[in-house]
């Protein structure tokens with residue numbers, strides 16, 4: 347149920363994000379979701395890609411610092427309160443969302459959000475028990 | 490193992506009597522053959538014939554890097570060119586380079602001292618030495634090379650650069666000793682890792698690391714990543730080259746100075762006054778056996794202290810502590826003396842951080858601003874911005890706590906700090922511009 351996310355340290359310099367995406371494109375890996383968190387000096391680029399190992403090796407070879415984190419992909423109903431339902435459940439279970447972002451692709455006609463929870467396994471457990479659809483990693487990546 | 494047991498373990502009294510005899514001979518020789526020394530001694534009203542005890546050396550004037558530059562290229566040579574068999578030079582970032590020469594006997598002495606040094610660091614005639622110091626005008630490569638041959642070990646003259654080929658050689662030729670700068674060795678380890686080769690599976694037992702100052706924390710890192718004894722070696726071309734002083738593998742606590750060839754002193758860099766044993770100041774050397782390029786009271790600009798305590802290895806020669814900085818690297822930031830090596834120690838208190846860092850000093854509105862750029866290694870990295878911001882804050886407050894100076898720590902991408910010949914450029918002082 348866990349999905350492997352890559353994160354890359356980048357300085358806030360022109361062209362750095364494009365450099366990362368072109369390295370990934372060169373090894374024929376698809377970026378499925380991407381988000382940037384940044385400060386005035388540096389940023390962390392977070393990505394879900396079709397082949398994490400291949401993308402990570404290519405980035406490291408080019409000298410980037412790459413981290414790997416387990417995240418969870420959850421289907422979000424396309425109607426008012428869809429996201430609220432998930433966040434409410436997580437909060438009432440005493441868990442926290444560290445950050446979240448959305449996927450570029452639609453799965454089974456629904457939007458998909460990527461969540462980084464403080465306690466990944468417990469969050470998956472809570473979501474599944476409440477019937478909220480956690481997406482299997484092979485539908486998000488090719489791993 | 491002690492290579493030269495007679496001289497290296499000689500009782501102090503006998504050693505000092507040899508020093509005095511050799512010092513007198515050296516002073517007499519430079520007085521009659523090098524106009525620079527003759528004029529300087531005369532100006533100080535002193536003659537080499539006045540010397541009665543080793544302490545009388547303190548009456549003689551210092552020699553500085555500038556004196557060597559002023560006498561470029563051969564003005565400080567004490568023998569005719571007929572007798573010089575080798576010339577080395579140190580790079581001059583500002584002004585003339587300093588040129589040094591060696592007679593055949595000097596080369597032989599140097600090889601012997603370097604053999605002593607390798608031996609103290611754990612090498613024997615059965616070892617294979619991977620010598621990654623640069624060969625050329627720089628004394629590192631050839632200095633180690635001749636010493637290794639004198640010892641009877643097998644030397645691989647791989648020199649610097651071509652890192653991937655070096656790693657293949659390490660894997661296939663199975664060298665047991667590596668001689669290189671510590672920062673280049675860490676770079677080798679990084680590249681080896683990328684190539685899927687673990688240094689711990691290679692055959693190294695000792696690494697003889699020098700040509701740049703490094704810290705005790707860096708020793709831990711080198712020993713852990715490379716799985717070898719990390720030994721500090723000291724030398725400078727003006728005095729001879731590598732092999733002026735070496736740590737023994739038994740104690741790894743201070744570098745024995747080969748006192749039958751060099752007399753060390755520690756001075757207050759401001760006043761020139763000689764400091765007692767144990768006190769920290771600028772290291773000064775007088776050579777007492779060199780023929781082509783003897784040097785009297787040379788100010789190395791290296792900051793250290795001397796330790797007279799007997800060593801467990803049996804050598805009777807005094808030990809110098811690790812060089813903690815350079816008088817010219819010393820930054821004065823808002824009145825506080827700061828050495829890059831101190832910053833390095835602070836950074837290495839946090840986890841297993843790789844010591845790739847750079848100090849940038851600016852002046853804004855008459856105030857000195859210190860920024861420390863630190864390359865983000867995998868062990869420091871986090872996918873969360875707040876962790877990275879906290880890390881910056883923690884490092885800043887550690888620097889403030891240990892050094893008493895405020896600094897802004899900035900995380901930067903790996904390999905973004907400028908390297909110069911394998912050495913990271915540690916300080917950029919924009920106040921001088």
Ligand SMILES: [Zn+2]
Nearest residue numbers: 737740800802
């Ligand atoms: Zn010793």
